[in-house]
Amino acid sequence: MSIRLHRVALSGHSHRVELFLSLLGLPFTLVDVDIRAGEHKRPAFLAMNAFGQVPVLEDGEVTLADSNAILVYLASRHDAGRRWLPTDPVTAAQVQRWLSVAAGELAAGPAAARLIRLFGAPLDAERAAATAARLFGLLEAHLADRPFLAAATPTIADVALYAYTAHAPEGGISLAPYPHIRAWLARIEALPGFVPMVRP
Numbered sequence: 001m002s003i004r005l006h007r008v009a010l011s012g013h014s015h016r017v018e019l020f021l022s023l024l025g026l027p028f029t030l031v032d033v034d035i036r037a038g039e040h041k042r043p044a045f046l047a048m049n050a051f052g053q054v055p056v057l058e059d060g061e062v063t064l065a066d067s068n069a070i071l072v073y074l075a076s077r078h079d080a081g082r083r084w085l086p087t088d089p090v091t092a093a094q095v096q097r098w099l100s101v102a103a104g105e106l107a108a109g110p111a112a113a114r115l116i117r118l119f120g121a122p123l124d125a126e127r128a129a130a131t132a133a134r135l136f137g138l139l140e141a142h143l144a145d146r147p148f149l150a151a152a153t154p155t156i157a158d159v160a161l162y163a164y165t166a167h168a169p170e171g172g173i174s175l176a177p178y179p180h181i182r183a184w185l186a187r188i189e190a191l192p193g194f195v196p197m198v199r200p
């Protein structure tokens with residue numbers, strides 16, 4: 001059974017899945033989706049994800065969309081020790097809390113600011129910057145006295161928040177005021193199997 005990740009190289013949502021596959025040491029094939037040509041809105045792609053978005057994962061008979069859902073699947077299916085998605089109820093809930101932040105404030109703040117700056121997305125730049133500032137202030141305080149977001153060891157929460165935080169400067173959001181966030185990013189980058197997202 002082979003794993004295929006349909007992705008866009010500059011997409012942080014795609015990168016979080018690529019990063020986790022690599023951290024798990026799983027063999028996989030990257031399939032580049034030509035988003036500029038509208039490939040993600042054509043029937044073949046919509047059959048895999050009716051929302052017409054990357055990433056999509058194929059693992060044998062299983063086809064899944066949504067980056068955070070894919071992280072949950074991979075952690076449940078391919079990490080027998082459940083190190084990346086602990087099963088105890090409180091830690092599992094803490095992980096989910098950060099996955100919600102990844103789909104919420106992270107997407108609306110730093111990721112949106114980057115979409116505006118890099119791709120000219122018609123979004124509200126001031127609002128994205130304000131959302132990013134609030135999020136990074138909260139994240140900085142949260143990481144002041146803990147190494148990772150949801151547990152003493154890294155979990156899929158850290159994987160989910162990594163790319164759009166690390167690449168926030170591409171959207172004009174500086175990480176200079178946030179030393180605890182930068183130290184956390186460096187801890188993730190030091191993990192065996194870490195792969196960076198390309199820079200534009």
Ligand SMILES: N[C@@H](CCC(=O)N[C@@H](CS)C(=O)NCC(=O)O)C(=O)O
Nearest residue numbers: 011012013052053054055066067068
């Ligand atoms: N909730 C989705 C969001 C994915 C997403 O926003 N993908 C973007 C690229 S980063 C995309 O495919 N955009 C094209 C579109 O929405 O038409 C996830 O976590 O996978």
